[in-house]
Amino acid sequence: MLRTYKNYHLRKYDFLLILLLCLLAGISITAIGSATQVNSPDGTDYFASKQLVGYVSGLVMILVVSSIDYRFITRFYIPIYILNIALLGGVLLIGETVNGATRWINIAGFTIQPSEFSKLFMILFLAKYFDKCKDKINEFHILLMGAGAMAVTIGLIFLQPNLSTAIVMSILFLVMVFAGGISYKYIAAGISVAVPTFLFLLWYIQQPFQKLLKPYQLSRVLANINPEEYALSTSLQTNNSIQAIGSGQLFGKGLYLGKLNKYNYLPEPQTDFIFSIIGEEFGFVGCVVVLALLFLLIIRCLWLAKDAPDNQGMLIIVGFVALILFQTFINVGVTTGIVPNTGVTLPFVSYGLSSLWSNMIAIGIILNISMQRRTTY
DSSP, X not given: OOOOGGGSOGGGOOHHHHHHHHHHHHHHHHHHHHHTTTTOTTSSXXXXXXXXXXXXXXXXXXXXXXXXXXXHHHTTHHHHHHHHHHHHHHHHHHOEXXXXXXXXXXXXXXXXXXXXXXXXXXXXXXXHHHHHTTTSTTSHHHHHHHHHHHHHHHHHHHTTTOHHHHHHHHHHHHHHXXXXXXXXXXXXXXHHHHHHHHHHHHHHTTSTTOOSSOHHHHHHHHHHHSTTTTTTTTTHHHHHHHHHHHHTTTTOSOTTOOHHHHTTOSSSTTTTTHHHHHHHHHHHHHHHHHHHHHHHHHHHHHHHHXXXXXXXXXXXHHHHHHHHHHXXXXXXXXXXXXXXXXXOOOTTTSSOHHHHHHXXXXXXXXXXXXXXXXXXX
């Protein structure tokens, strides 16, 4: 049931998380405004204005969600999972296709990306499921049912196609299973299977008869393995990104003075390559500030997870932390040429209302958990 305010310890409301979000919001809106000064559809700060609206509405969502007991929300973990599958299935049936990928759906005039909300839905579902089965989590059928539920989600996302989010969801599941208390014998068995499987897939996708990846997905992977061969095609975006970050040196070229956006070297720099904009215009110092804020956000959430009132609350926070940490690593890795171009956004910084709202709702749930934690600090 909904908890009344008197049942919460408002002194435990974690205003540090709100402060970190506000700082990230300022950086995000500023960087997006600079990144889109050339390709804005109406010559104004269109994207920056939408991101501002997203943050303001997201803060309202935080206030509302943080006042609802997270246990009340997870009571509906089965309907949440059904909604998740319905939205992902709806994308395949009536979704909007952009650049060969069908990832968006229009609901009541709003275009959303269900795969972004699917991350939050699956965190809530798995947290409740593993909490209910915490005494039996090492029984094979329990793990199989959890893996099956996630496999359906991953399969629907993969069919969009959205390989990057499918990989993120796979990592999310593994982290939550580990946090849920899985036996080390399963971990060892999983590693013994995963490593040779990964090596086989790496070999397989390079064969002319492979059917697993779309041509553009394959070219991105091969470009990361052999960047010189694809220097003027698939690797061009990444090379421009690396040059932009390097040219920013220590303090950057200054706001709106980066060549990356001024000469439109990268398509849609406000999303996947926003870190490149920050690196060029704010330099090494700007990059460190962004990563430090995200690192502090992660550390604070882990601190709250340590004192969560129950196993379920801990799993929710750990799942969110895994999501933010892995997405940050992938996004920064793409912009610096460490990993293939995947389309994963930088949490709380890249443009995208679906991703932003999903993360803000997650923060609201974490704040509710924080008000019920065992200690005050």
